[in-house]
Amino acid sequence: MVELNTHDHFLKSKYRLLLDGDPQAAAHRGVLEKYREKAEHYLCACLGRNINGADNVDRSPGGMLYVRQWNNLQYASSAAFLLTAYSHYLSSSSASASAALRCPGGAAAAxxxxxxxxxxxxxxxxxxxxRLSYMVGYGRRYPARVHHRGASIVSHKEDGRFIGCVQGFDDWFGRGRANPNVLAGAIVGGPSRRDEFRDDRANYMQTEACTYNTAPMVAVFARLHRLTTAITTAAAAEDPDGGSPDRRSVDRR
Structure with missing residues (x-):
């Protein structure tokens, strides 16, 4: 829980600085307000709340936020992070009870x-x-031919022969089989505008794994875990017996 507490403290302190008018930010208020305006405009765009439809972010038929064909999940994951962070700010004690994101097309609550x-x-x-997980190693089905040199070439432990750049490309890149190493936790570029995905090592626009895809999701998962834990804890406090039948009624039967 230390990591989650640190994450919450980081978000709260940063957003108080940028959004609550912390005295430390007074000297840079003009610049910070521009960042805030752009961030809120993008949040409204993700929520489809800008009056001009062209200013809103598209979504695939399956619901993925869509910006561009090449590595679109970098935009979906970073948008998820921004949505999570801003919602946390709105629901924190520093925000008023009626706090909401004000968009041209209507307000949005946390x-x-x-x-x-x-x-x-x-x-x-x-x-x-x-029904495909785009996080490698998670779930029953995930990309098996990730565009990643270390994952697509046999490990030195398994085969100690020298593999240079030429050998890596000639002997391993074009192989149709699954990668010999699972790049666990990596998030690939992801599907197209129509939720289509081709698991091919040469299809780098969709199968390349990038750190900036995975990094924002660390915070998103931490926050969602915290919220789920809070709900579970509250439910347990309301019903300490876990919904079990009253023992007296069982005894009477």
Missing amino acids: AEMVSLARSQADYILGRNPL
């Missing part, structure tokens, strides 16, 4: 932003038309 962030996380982890 719960709606968390819901959209969760939907993107669910999509990445396999709740999508292909």
Whole structure:
């Protein structure tokens, strides 16, 4: 729980600095307000709340936020992070009870932003038309031919022969078989606008794994875990017996 507490403290301190008018930010208020305006405009775009439809972020038929063909999940994961962080700010003690994101097409509460962030996380982890997890190593089905040199070439422990750049390309890149090493935890570029995905090592636009795909999701998963834990704890406190029947009624039978 230390990691989650650190994450929450980081978000709360940063967003108080940027959004609550912390005295330390006074000297840079003009610049910070521009960042805030752009961030809120993008949040509204993800939520489809800009009046001009062209300013909103597209979604695939399966619900994935879509920006461009090449490595689109970098945008879906970073949007999920921003939605999670801003919703956390709105629901924190520093925000008023009626706090909401004000968009041209209507206000959005923290719960709606968390819901959209969760939907993107669910999509990445396999709740999508292909029932395919785009996080390598997670779930029953995930990309097996990730565009990644270390994953696609046999390990030195298994085969101690020298493999240079030429050998790596000639002997391993074009192989149709699954990678010999599972790049566990990596998130690939992801599907097309129509939720289509081709698991091919040469299809680098969709199968390349990037750190900036996975990094934002660390915070998203941490926050969603915290929220789920809080709900579970609250439910247990309300019903300490876990919904078990009253012992006296059982005895009477």
